[in-house]
Amino acid sequence: MNAIKKGEKLDFTIGDVNDAYEGPAGILWEMLMGEHIHVGGEAETDIMAQKAGMNSETRVLDICSALGGPARYLARNYGSYITGLDATQKMLDEATRRTRTEGLDHLVDYRLGNALDIPFRAGTFDVVLGQDAWCYITDKERLIEEAYRVLKPGGIIVFTDWTQIGNMTDDEWVCLNTFMVFPYMETLDGYETLLLDVGFNLIEKEDLSIDFARHCSIYQNKLRNELKDSIIRMYGEELFNEIDRGLDNWVNAAQKSKVGRGRIIGRKL
Ligand SMILES: C[S@@+](CC[C@H](N)C(=O)[O-])C[C@H]1O[C@@H](n2cnc3c(N)ncnc32)[C@H](O)[C@@H]1O
DSSP: OOOOTOOOOOOHHHHHHHHHTTTTTHHHHHHHSSSSSSSTTTHHHHHHHHHOOTTTTEEEEEETTTOOOOHHHHHHOOEEEEEEESSOOOHHHHHHHHHHTTTOOTTEEEOOOOOTOSSOOOTTTTEEEEEOOOGSSSSSHHHHHHHHEEEEEEEEEEEEEEOOOOOHHHHHHHHHHHHHSSSOOOOOOHHHHHHHHHEEEEEEEOOOHHHHHHHHHHHHHHIIIHHHHHHHHOOOOOHHHHHHHHHHHHHHHHHHTSEEEEEEEEOOO
């Protein structure tokens, strides 16, 4: 496969991510996936919590916490103390509002910040969590270094992400990443190398790409059948058609095993 060479990335910045999530993206992704904006919903959050051994003693940092669906779920079901870190004010405000409404603010708080410069001291957290969001991060090496820094010794990193799994043309690569505002996607092996280089022990690495392709088709059906009219009413036909084309490219790429998704778990030595 065409390796992702260092420095070879699209020129997206955190400002582009903010613009996307301050605009329709946050709402549209929630319409498609629910307030857990990741593949697999609560069931996936459960798998990660159990694999990381979360309980009421666990202090968790959720990097790219978005609307806080997973944070509240973990607080409700595991009694863990969760801090959500996100760089987009609108997502943070909405997460805070929903958390207060549910009366979970004694267990869940949020901090505005960039994952590349995590605003917490070394050794603060037992678990660092990430769900289907680190594909937005412009420097995955720095991200993993930051995750390592803020974990206590013996702490767990557990995350899922959208990954590049097969060969694609340069045009496909640009088109898929541009639609999502991803600077680049990591491969599962690439993530493993980043973890090992920083000093994590790899506990588990699982390719979930078949399930990812299935979910992409589910989202496409939902977009075309359930959501089309309301999206056109809210944002107009042009944006609907753009989303439909973009998602169709992702469905095709997932079905042809060019893009996928994986889960990685590691322990800080
Ligand atoms: C797909 S959503 C995350 C979904 C969330 N993990 C969940 O499971 O519900 C992507 C989020 O990542 C945030 N984000 C992207 N890049 C970031 C960065 N460098 N630092 C902090 N947050 C970032 C965006 O603001 C957005 O809210």
